[in-house]
Amino acid sequence: MTLKTIADSLGVSAKTVSRALAGKDSVGEELRARIRAEADRLGYVPNSMARSLVSGSAMTLGMVITHPANPFYALLISAVEERCRANGYSLLLMVTEEDLETEREAAQALQRWGVDGAVVIPVQKGAEHWQRLRDSGVPIVLVNRGLDGFECDFVGVDHERGAYEAVSHLLDTGATSVHLLEEDVSFSSAADRRTGFHRALAERGLSVRDDTVTLVPPTPGRRALPWEPDAAYRCARELVRGLEPGAAVLTGSDYFALGLYRALSEKGIDVPGQVAVIGHGDLPFAAYLQPALASVRPPADEIGSRAADLLFERIQGSAGPATTLYLPPELRIRASAGGDDRRAKN
Known part of the structure; x- marks a missing residue:
């Protein structure tokens, strides 16, 4: 189906059909509507390659x-x-x-x-x-x-701002210590979250100890999904051993929070009664966990x-x-x- 097919059907020129379908002002509204209706009836689809050659x-x-x-x-x-x-x-x-x-x-x-x-x-x-x-x-x-x-x-x-505001909220609501469960990668997004985490603690005069930041390594052979809950769970089992009541954890992914939830549950640690948790990503499942997961939502x-x-x-x-x-x-x-x-x- 070509421009000429439409033109012959309506008794107009192919150039008129082309101008009408392209939205050119030189074609009246009534004729433009007729041409578009006929193009739809005939199933006309513009040739993108031809259009590219003409338009560059x-x-x-x-x-x-x-x-x-x-x-x-x-x-x-x-x-x-x-x-x-x-x-x-x-x-x-x-x-x-x-x-x-x-x-x-x-x-x-x-x-x-x-x-x-x-x-x-x-x-x-x-x-x-x-x-x-x-x-x-x-x-x-x-x-x-x-x-x-x-x-x-x-x-x-603004990953730095997101982590900063999350940690500030945890401290404002009574957390006695805040830990970070983050990706062990060099990407700027993860680095910015670590910067925001450290800045929030520093402004409150809190030091970052060796056990404050736990890094989750990417899962070998799964480049497309490096932040699986299982990897975070394995790291979180070590993390929760040192958590005291009143602590809080910020995770670099809601998937990490899933692994953390399991590790906390196995130790009988109540969320948020004993440990508060904030994730990152605000994925669809976050609001339906028990308890519902607070999260940093990127726009x-x-x-x-x-x-x-x-x-x-x-x-x-x-x-x-x-x-x-x-x-x-x-x-x-x-x-x-x-x-x-x-x-x-x-």
């Missing part, structure tokens, strides 16, 4: 993520895809699973396919391949993780929308220095940190 644009954004199983990234993808649809673009998704060589191949593929821009969550092990992609004329927006030495637009979570939807909108501005020719946006997370207080389950199920 692929009308496609690339998106590179690390963990396909990460619920945060699922929300992020949905937000970026929604902005693509609103702008008449398609979204090409690629997954690296934290592997540098896979990421290099992804950057090369995006250049070969001629995408108009890219939203990237980097593995943070080098920026040369991203520099080459940008030098080829493809604007890039980094999300959630920055890259040292690579001046680029960035939109991410995934807003981050995805802001990143895509910033990228479209660059595609349309916006110049100027790189933009850096850190969006604040929301602390969702539930029963595990002294909240009321009846008021805080979501």
